[in-house]
Amino acid sequence: MIKAVIFDMDGVLIDSEPLHLDYAFKLFKELNITMTPNEYSKFIGTTSLYMWSNIKDTYNLENTVESLINKERNGFFEFLSSPNTNIKPIDHIPELLGALKENNFKTAVASSSPMRVIKYIINNFELAKQFNELVTGDYVERSKPNPDIFLYAAKKLDVSPEQCVVIEDSHNGVLAAKNAGMKCIGFKNPNSGNQDLSKADTIIHSFNEIDILNL
Structure with a gap:
């Protein structure tokens, strides 16, 4: 489950x-x-x-x-953080996070970006209350595609790897999730380059395709 x-x-x-x-x-x-x-x-x-x-x-x-x-x-x-940089959440992300919280799923960010960038983004878009944990690749020894960051996140959330689903847009991220023994949803983001997401359990093109009751 x-x-x-x-x-x-x-x-x-x-x-x-x-x-x-x-x-x-x-x-x-x-x-x-x-x-x-x-x-x-x-x-x-x-x-x-x-x-x-x-x-x-x-x-x-x-x-x-x-x-x-x-x-x-x-x-x-x-x-x-420049005023000239235009950046926004990907479509349907705020709605998905809200639905996950309403249905008592634990959530985490596990990003290779430094914590300063993670916190800037999360706070800038008022998403901080939607996450239980924020994890940076700086916390672990090995980078994706090794599983370290996702195993660390699961430990912080106090859940087993089998109880986690990871959402990733990169080849390295998908491999890391599968190497961690977790289910993986691959998000086909055209702006992430030609990423091989074939190892993901499911591949989506929009976040409104996710049914949280059937994860």
Whole structure:
């Protein structure tokens, strides 16, 4: 029996992947990194540590991984919180969260984004009361597609992995959910790139397709 729903954030709660892509390529240009959008898509859903460790090795950057992470995170937060940045919840997300709360499901955000970004988004759209827990990839040792972040979220919610369903828009996120022994709903977000969601138990194109009584 499903007792908890765990949400990824970027590309699931908010349509932020285009913002990540836009900012990342400005930063890549500054660092003289040549990368295609298709190459970048493999990092969607992963932590900053995973991404920059790989990029540093691939492009032989002199910068430390720590300095690259700080540069990216500080720059993206400034970019995200700018008055000129237009971002909103994905259609039907507020209604879905409200229905889950009314039906006594536990809920969590489990995102590879840093907590400062998670809290900014959740508070900005007045969604804080809809979640029992907020979890960042910084809390665990291994990035998606490893299951660590979802297992951590389940523990915080005090439910077993089998009692959880994860909603993800990325290949890495779907694999992480299945590696955690959880049911997974894959959300086909066209702005998240060509993500392989085939391992998900169900694939949806809109959140009004979810029947919470049959999770």
